[in-house]
Amino acid sequence: MTIQTLISRLSDRDKAVRAEAMHGLVAMGKPAAPVCIALLSDGDWKVRYRAAEALGLLGDGGAYAPLVAALDDEKDHVRYMAAKGLGLLGDPHAVERLGRMRDDENEFVRRSAARSLGTIGGEEAVVALREALEGETTDGVRATILEALRDAGVDTALH
Numbered sequence: 001m002t003i004q005t006l007i008s009r010l011s012d013r014d015k016a017v018r019a020e021a022m023h024g025l026v027a028m029g030k031p032a033a034p035v036c037i038a039l040l041s042d043g044d045w046k047v048r049y050r051a052a053e054a055l056g057l058l059g060d061g062g063a064y065a066p067l068v069a070a071l072d073d074e075k076d077h078v079r080y081m082a083a084k085g086l087g088l089l090g091d092p093h094a095v096e097r098l099g100r101m102r103d104d105e106n107e108f109v110r111r112s113a114a115r116s117l118g119t120i121g122g123e124e125a126v127v128a129l130r131e132a133l134e135g136e137t138t139d140g141v142r143a144t145i146l147e148a149l150r151d152a153g154v155d156t157a158l159h
Contacts, residue, residue, distance in 0.1 A: 001024055003025070003028065003032065003035060006021045006024045006025050006028075007021075007035065007039070009021035009024075010022065010039065010042075010044075010046070010047045010050050010051070011044055011046070011047055018046060018050055019050070021050065022050040022051075022053055022054050025054045025058075026054050026057045026058055029058070030058065030060055032054065032058065033055065033058050033060040033062055033063060034062075036051040036052075036054045036055045036058070036063070037051075037055065037062070037063060037066045039051035040052060040055075040066050040067075040069070040070050040078075045073070045074075045075035045077060045078055046077075048070065048073060048075065048078045049075070049077045049078050049081050052067060052070050052078055052081035052082045052084075052085050053081050053084070053085065055067055055085050056081070056084055056085025056086070056087070056088035056089065057085075057088065059088065059089060061089065061091070063085065063089065064086070064089060064091050064093065064094065067082045067085045067086050067089070067094075068082075068086065068094065068097050070082035070085075071083060071086075071097060071098075071101060076104075076105070076106035076108070076109055079101070079104060079106070079109045079112075080106070080108050080109045080112045081112075083098060083101055083109060083112040083113040083116050084112045084115070084116060086098060086116050086120075087112075087115060087116025087117070087118075087119040087120060088116075088119075090119065090120055091120070092120055092122055092124070092125075094116070094120065095117060095120055095122065095124045095125045095128055096124070096128075098113045098116050098117050098120075098125075098128065099113075099117065099124075099125075099127075099128030099129075099131065099132070101113035102114075102128070102131065102132035102135060102136070107138050107140065107141050110132070110136070110138075110141050110144075111140070111141055111144040113132075114129060114132060114141070114144050114145045114147075114148040115144060115147075115148055115151075117129050117132075117148055117152070118147065118148025118149065118150070118151030118152045119148075119151060120152075121151070121152040121153065122152070125152055126149065126152050126154055129145055129148050129149050129152065129154075130149070132145050133145045133146070133149070
């Protein structure tokens, strides 16, 4: 399947077709990264969502800045996937920006950012997670933050 075919399938009405197209881009490897970065500007949020997902799975360091920018997307699904993608990249430079996602209006974005902070780990990530825990009122998000703290190597028995 050509890259153009995969790109066009990212706009398909069927979610499964869009997912298959995203996996096709990931299977192409690093050469697909610039295409996916460009797709983060697409007018269709579903395309931006799948592009962010592909970038995280591709693991290309060049996706760092575009994924950070996608954390400001108007659509919560895209912000969620950008946060997840940054966790997959594992770049500690993302910690500060992911920490600010604790204020996102969408609980699933907050959960995704917390998971990514737990995956990245390190002292700054732990501080960001503790700050997020202090201000979080949604039980499900609090549970995710505690899990992320455990992933980062913190004993959460006291929380």
